Amino acid sequence: MTVIDAERDGKAVRILVDGAKLTFIYDDDLVELLDHGRSTVTRAGFVEPDHGGAGWVVLPSVSITKGRPGTLALGPFRTHAEAIKAERDFLRAEVGL
Numbered sequence: 001m002t003v004i005d006a007e008r009d010g011k012a013v014r015i016l017v018d019g020a021k022l023t024f025i026y027d028d029d030l031v032e033l034l035d036h037g038r039s040t041v042t043r044a045g046f047v048e049p050d051h052g053g054a055g056w057v058v059l060p061s062v063s064i065t066k067g068r069p070g071t072l073a074l075g076p077f078r079t080h081a082e083a084i085k086a087e088r089d090f091l092r093a094e095v096g097l
Helices: 028-035 080-095
Strands: 002-008 011-018 021-023 046-049 055-059 072-077
Touching: 011 028, 046 080, 055 080, 072 080
Parallel strands: none
Antiparallel strands: 002 011, 011 021, 046 055, 055 072
8 A cells, every 4th residue: 555645735635545546535625536437435424513512523434443343423522623623633543544
């Protein structure tokens, strides 16, 4: 596997290359990568508010990370942007993205 680290529009980007397979955290700035062959987009998680309005990142497919089964919730976060940043940070740390 090859790891490509780059910066695009001030954002750090990591792409994992395994043969013809590319794995990366989706960002609209990278959408052109989906035009090169067959593409599959998999949602890692989603942000849900609790009864008090705090945002929680829910990662139902956390079993892809270090073999841990089940669902993981990160939070609470005051804003949606904070929750999305936490999800990206988690994926970078746990999955290597």
